[in-house]
Amino acid sequence: MYEFEKIIFEVTDHVAVINLNRPEKLNMLYVPYFRDLIKTADIIDNDQSIFVAIITGGEKVFSAGDDVNEPEEMLRQKELGLFEWMRVLQTTLNRIARIKKPVIAAVAGYALGGGLELALACDFIVASENARLGLTEAKLGLLPCGGGTQRLPRLVGKPRAKEMMFCGDMLTAEESYEIGLVNHVYPEGTLMENAIALAQKICKKTSPVSNRMIKDAVNRGAEVDLDTAIYIECANAAAVGESEDKIEGMKAFAEKRAPIWPGK
Secondary structure: OOOOOOEEEEEEOOEEEEEEOOHHHOOOEOHHHHHHHHHHHHHHHHOOOOOEEEEEOOOOOOEOOEOOHHHHHHHHOOOOOHHHHHHHHHHHHHHHHOOOOOEEEEEOOEEEOHHHHHHHOOOEEEEEOOOEEEOOHHHHOOOOOOOHHHHHHHHHOHHHHHHHHHHOOOEEHHHHHHOOOOOEEEOOOOHHHHHHHHHHHHHHHOOHHHHHHHHHHHHHHOOOOHHHHHHHHHHHHHHHHOOHHHHHHHHHHHHOOOOOOOOO
16 A cells, blocks of 8 residues: 555556645645655556556645645755756656556646646646636746646647636636646536546557557657657557557457456
């Protein structure tokens, strides 16, 4: 059984659920969360029984952002400088972004500042109707420092991302869906059942090896020129073609049955 400081971590039927567990502080991010999130990323990558992961705060709130009091306290105690604290946040969210398997952010209530940046580090976001999403740091005279100025424009385009950050607006779930920030919007109170159903669909219908290599091809391909990206695609496709999942997928198709993925 895994032990963590501030999250609840459960694995059921190949789906890992990471539940932020600081409701009294609206799941604001701070150092114990960072330690736990890095630990969960390592577990998800290394545990072959996990095919998909979900990061959530439950049905009420995802995360209202960074706990701004923590870096101020660290500065007073000279434990960590402001730049170093920001790098800890970035290192944590970069590690989440580099998990090899599909990761879904299931967002209800506030996903603001660092909370939205955590969601942006996942592969895609699903939201409850009560969700409110935004990078609101400029309202406090601050700047998004967990990758938000880079990941948000890559997802919704530079003009929309700049307007969101310049105005500090919170978007509704429906507004977020309309600009491509959110993939699905679910009725309030049904977020987790729908997120888990989506994760199970991925687990059952598609190969874990294929999904790992698709994620790698998409993410690495976005950082290079088109010719190099297509070469990465070819190399990954060749690797999948040698996998046990490919053998099982083809056999299941021929036998007209659901595949039982070995994940290798």
